Amino acid sequence: MRAVYDEIADWYEHEFRGAAAPGDPLGVRRLLDTLLGPGNGRCLEIGCGTGAYAKQIGDLGWTALGVDLSAGMLRHAGGRLAAARADAARLPIRDAALDAAVTVMAHTDMPEYPAVLREAARVLRPDGVFVHVGVHPAFCGGFADRTDQRAIVIRPGYLDGHWTKESWTDQGVRDKVGATHWPLPELLHAFLDAGLRLERFGEGGAPVPTALAVRARKLRT
Template sequence: MSMAAYDEIADWYETEFLARPRAGTGDGHPLGLDVLLDDLLGEGSGTCLEIGCGTGVHADRLRALGWTPVGVDLSGGMLRHARDRLPVAQADAGRLPVRDGSLPAVVAVMVHTDMPRYPEVLREAARVLRPGGVFVHIGVHPCFCGGFADRGDLDAVVIRPGYLDGHWTKASWTDKGVRDKVGATHRPLPELLHAFLDAGLTLDQFAESGAPTPAVLAIKGAKSR
């Protein structure tokens, strides 16, 4: 995903897309993200780095849990809206401007499909975490969302060929969301989980949200003590 892709839609994303009522559709920010942050990240203290913070819409929830949110994103257009919500830096998630072993918590919320090199991002998250630190991934469900998934009828999601392909696409069941504008990188579930293990993260907890077919998969990992 290029930086310019989100720069071009940043104002629309902030003023129109985020203002819409949300359903468990897998396109954008489905309902249930706050619950997933509550359950997997939980209450804590100290700095929590949000990778791909976008316009900073999750900062308030992180503060409510006791954390001090700090965000990084590649898009200056998105960060223009985020700066009033949390301290931010413009940076590549694959090269975080953070020293080794310095953070108690890192989160990535609804961004992994925007990051073609997500395994590198996971390695960076593990690098900056202190021993025992936690990483929470919340993302569109790899099995039920993507260019292969037609969610036009939420009572009967149709899974077409393409799940195993693992490619970038702008294909989307709707032209009202984000994916038809900036595209998405898809990874099948085993490939995604192996990327966590390859980064040296221990998998601790999993959760899904969205009904009747899950739209979101959440994973909690920890850095070995």
Template structure:
């Protein structure tokens, strides 16, 4: 478990400035779409369609739905509206200070979930995989704690169009620089108004990210992309056989 989670240092900024302190998961910084856990403000308040894609891929259900890397817990409302009982884990005590008002939480490492085998019917990870250098291990842990038939929804920044190699300063013409295939950690970002320039991000090309799901023993079922004009979000619905 990391001794000093990076998000501890920016938790107050994240909640009060980046999210605006309203708990809706909508950033107030225009153009910071791929920079954090939540969706950018826009028409309907969900320009990236995170709520929509989560509702579509998770679907209605009952029982505990684990959120891996829950941050400040802004997605708990959507999970609850679908009938699930949200429960979150995160390494950052600073972020969990805000999450506790939104869902039950525990400070825990995604690579060592404090949950018994086959205990859960559902799990989600919302815009956090670039925060987890050990995401492959985290996916194996998700597969371990899911019961057979359990669903996992991954919603993350699109590996092909977001990262230190992607210049999104012109919304109409995203420029992709060399670096996509490298797979690396970096604080490079086209904007200094978001999360990545503060805590950095780990990048995996699409084949590597996809292979992580398969190596974890999860069956890929559905996919979705959101964001315009070039996709910002890639979402995956997977299931434990």
């Protein structure tokens, strides 16, 4: 299989990440710190890409592992974390093997995200933690014109829940690889349907949030 990110992996690593604003303007790292928190078990990043968050996960005390469909992105992840090429909806991991799992700014790249959540629940031990940090479904997508950050324009399309390459900017990844949009109720229902108990939430980015984060826990059976 060839993943869409294979074609832009070098650009993503050397140009897109290099041009990122300093600090944590979208609050992604703050949300990951707050909702994942310290731990000492194995934490799987699903859709790890180039391993940009591996050090942060390790600094929290976790043993960072990763899976991604793109061989091109994983080429840049070498040295950052132990990672394997795999479909996020069909993880090559036995049941209840992990203490924690995360997805970071990746769920819109996964058209089968409800299946990904079911797989996350399957590989987590009972009471294991799952943290989702992703673009905000209410304010980001092909329906959201973010040209003026002080006045985001929401156009028809939020309720459609479709895949699109439409983007408010040509400087990011969405106009290159597309994105799948999940309206907020569908996204949260997918957690519940997977057997994950919702615990905490967070938002990041200002003045209109760019990121939404969720912490959930695998239910005991």
